[in-house]
Amino acid sequence: MSSGEKYVAAAYGVFLVFVLVWAAIIAAKLSRLERETGELVRLARARPATGEDADG
Amino acid sequence: MSTSKPSLKALASLAVALAGAAVAMIFFIAPEDADQGLSQKIFYVHVPIALTAYACFGLGAWKALRLLQTRGERYDFESYTGIHQGTIFGALTLLTGSIWAKASWGVWWTWSSNQLVLFLVLFLFYCAYFMLRFSIAPGPQRERISAVYALFGVALIPVSFFAIRLASDFIHPTVFTRDGPQMTGEMFAAFCTAWAAITLLAYVMYRTELAGKRTDLNLRELREMLAQ
Numbered sequence: 022m023s024s025g026e027k028y029v030a031a032a033y034g035v036f037l038v039f040v041l042v043w044a045a046i047i048a049a050k051l052s053r054l055e056r057e058t059g060e061l062v063r064l065a066r067a068r069p070a071t072g073e074d075a076d077g
Numbered sequence: 078m079s080t081s082k083p084s085l086k087a088l089a090s091l092a093v094a095l096a097g098a099a100v101a102m103i104f105f106i107a108p109e110d111a112d113q114g115l116s117q118k119i120f121y122v123h124v125p126i127a128l129t130a131y132a133c134f135g136l137g138a139w140k141a142l143r144l145l146q147t148r149g150e151r152y153d154f155e156s157y158t159g160i161h162q163g164t165i166f167g168a169l170t171l172l173t174g175s176i177w178a179k180a181s182w183g184v185w186w187t188w189s190s191n192q193l194v195l196f197l198v199l200f201l202f203y204c205a206y207f208m209l210r211f212s213i214a215p216g217p218q219r220e221r222i223s224a225v226y227a228l229f230g231v232a233l234i235p236v237s238f239f240a241i242r243l244a245s246d247f248i249h250p251t252v253f254t255r256d257g258p259q260m261t262g263e264m265f266a267a268f269c270t271a272w273a274a275i276t277l278l279a280y281v282m283y284r285t286e287l288a289g290k291r292t293d294l295n296l297r298e299l300r301e302m303l304a305q
Contacts, residue, residue, distance in 0.1 A: 025115035028180035032119040032173045036126070039169055043282065050289050057296050064303045 085288075089281045095274035102267035116180035123173040125272040127196070129279045130170050131234050133163030134203060136283075138231035141224035153220040154294075156227050158287045160206055162279055167200040195237040202230050 022030070103121045110117035137159030144152035174193070175185045188194060206226055213219040258265050 023115070025180060028116050028176050029118045032122055032176045035172050035176070036122055036169060039165070040278070043165075047285060047289065054289070054292055054296065057300075061296065061299055061303060064300075068303065 082284075085281060085284055088277060088284075092274055092277040092281055095270060095277060099267065099271040099274045102263070102270055107264045107267040108261060113181055116177065119173060119177040119180065121268055121271045122275075123170065123177055124268070125275040126166055126173060127170040128272060129275050130163050130166035131238060132276065133159050133166055133279060133283070134199070134234055135231060137163055137203075138227050141227035144220060144224045145228075148217075150220070153223065154287060154290055156224060157210065158283055158290060160203055160227055161286065162283050164200070164203050164207075166279060167196070167203065170196065171200060192237070195233070199230070199233045199237045202233060206230070 099121070103118055107118075107121070109115060137156045140152045140156035140159055143149065144156060174196075178187065178193075179185050186193065206223065209226055210219065210223045213222060258268075260268070
C-alpha cells in the first residue's frame with residue numbers, strides 16, 4: 022500500500038469508525054430506554070392495586 | 078412525531094444509497110488529481126464534513142434564535158442537538174483535515190493557515206457551549222443563556238468560511254472560486270453526491286438523537302409522576 026493510499030484509507034476509516042461508534046451508542050441508548058420503559062410499565066400496573074387497597 | 082416529515086427509515090436508506098453511490102463515483106469515476114494524486118480523494122469526505130459542521134452550528138443558532146423569540150422549550154433541545162452534531166462533525170473535520178495536511182503538506186497541523194486556526198477557534202467555542210450549559214441548573218435561565226451563547230458563535234461561521242479567500246498564505250487550497258468549482262465535471266458530481274450523503278446522514282442523526290433525548294425526558298417525567 023502506497024503512502025497516499027494509507028492516508029486516504031485513514032481519512033475514510035475515521036469517518037466509518039465514527040458512524041459505527043455512533044450506531045453503537047444509539048443502540049445502547051435504545052436498549053436502556055427499552056429497559057426503563059419496561060420498569061415504568063410494571064410500576065404503572067402496580068399502581069391501581071395500591072390505590073384500591075387504600076380506598077378499601 | 079409529525080406525519081408531515083419524511084420517515085426516518087426512508088431518509089436513512091436514502092443516505093446509505095447516496096453514500097454507496099458517492100464512494101463508487103469517487104473511486105471509479107472521478108479522475109485522480111494531477112497535482113496531489115490519490116490523496117486528493119480525501120477532499121470528497123473532508124469538505125462535505127466541514128460544510129455539514131457549519132450547517133449544524135447554523136441550525137443550532139437558528140433554533141436558539143427561535144427559542145429567544147418564542148420561549149418555546151422544544152427549541153432548546155433542538156438547538157442543543159444541532160450544536161452537538163456540529164461539534165462531532167467539527168472534530169471529524171479537524172481529524173480528516175489533519176490526515177490530508179500530512180499527505181499533502183507533510184505536517185499534521187500548521188498554525189500559519191488562517192482557515193485552520195479559525196476553524197479550531199469555532200470548534201473550541203462550541204466545545205465551551207457544553208461546559209456553560211452543564212454548569213447551570215436546568216430551567217428557563219439555562220435555556221436562554223445557552224441560546225445567547227449559541228447565537229454569538231454563529232458569527233464565527235462566515236469568518237471561518239471566508240478566511241480561506243481573505244488569507245494571504247494560500248497554504249489551504251481554494252477549490253470554489255468566483256469562476257466556479259476548479260475541478261472536472263466528474264469530480265464535481267462525486268463531490269455533490271458525497272455532500273448530499275453526509276448532509277442527509279447528519280440530518281438522520283440529528284432527528285434520531287432528538288427523538289432519543291425527548292423520549293428520555295418523557296420517561297423521566299413519567300417516572301416522577303408514578304413515584305408520587
